[in-house]
Amino acid sequence: MLKVGLTGGIGSGKSEVSRRLSARGAMVxxxxxxxxxxxxxxxxxxxxxxxxxxxxxxxxxxxxxxxxxxxxxxxxxxxxxxxxxxxxxxxxxxxxxxxxxxxxHAVVVYDVPLLAENGLAPMYDVVVVVDAADEVRLARLVGVRGMTEQDARARIAAQAAREDRLAVADVVIPNEGSLEDLDARVDDLWAELSART
Missing domain, CATH: 3.40.50.300 (P-loop containing nucleotide triphosphate hydrolases)
Structure with a gap:
């Protein structure tokens, strides 16, 4: 069993990556x-x-x-x-x-929003961080989720800094582009994870 810790700040697109890994056969x-x-x-x-x-x-x-x-x-x-x-x-x-x-032989993906904050990286064989700039995340939270800018900023501030998440990453999935770009990155990630089982 390969234990994969999947994390990313609020609004980074971690849930999109999680859904795509599940569709490819991961236990999420x-x-x-x-x-x-x-x-x-x-x-x-x-x-x-x-x-x-x-x-x-x-x-x-x-x-x-x-x-x-x-x-x-x-x-x-x-x-x-x-x-x-x-x-x-x-x-x-x-x-x-x-x-x-x-x-x-399973690839088990643990979708853990506060992985970096809680020092959980050592629990996993691989840590995957979905990454997007704070400005991109803020725009998603306000535009897609309907949060106020103040609430969105408070939630971003309550989580680990982007640098802290990136510091625990074995694999970084940049997610500031289209869903098609994300699909391609998840295909590459799935191939890499599957090869480790």
Missing amino acids: IDADKIAREVVEPGTEGLARVVAVFGDEVLRQDGTLDRERLGSIVFADSERLAALNAIVHPLVGARVAELQSRADE
Whole structure:
């Protein structure tokens, strides 16, 4: 089994690369998706988040208001650390469960947004960083995701600096061009990863 850590700053296109690797046969374990699952209604994770942040982080239907919680934690590093202390162990346990299902020849891609921030690079055989300039990421977050510029800048600032992500990379996928350019880069990456299994 080849363990691939895939990361990139918010708005870099990491999710596009993740989808393309999955389509080529990789087993993708998406930490963000799992992080959402562990705070669904009725879970221990959601109960613990509400105990720390209060009922104001819940929507009327009882689901977590991720935008509201995000606006709280991305403006306050101590509050972000408190949230991470709740969510990360739960995500880790679920990742271990999923990983146990992979066969010995699998390419397992761990889609981990905070890989550099949390010093996780040593956990993987290969670290792939999807890279785009901060200005490009900001334009995507505002133009495609509909964030305010202030919120987008706060989220970018809350993550590792671009240089820190690049410092842990074994492979860098530049993503400032077209989706066709990205497809070609992912084809090359898949060939390289497949050859290592």
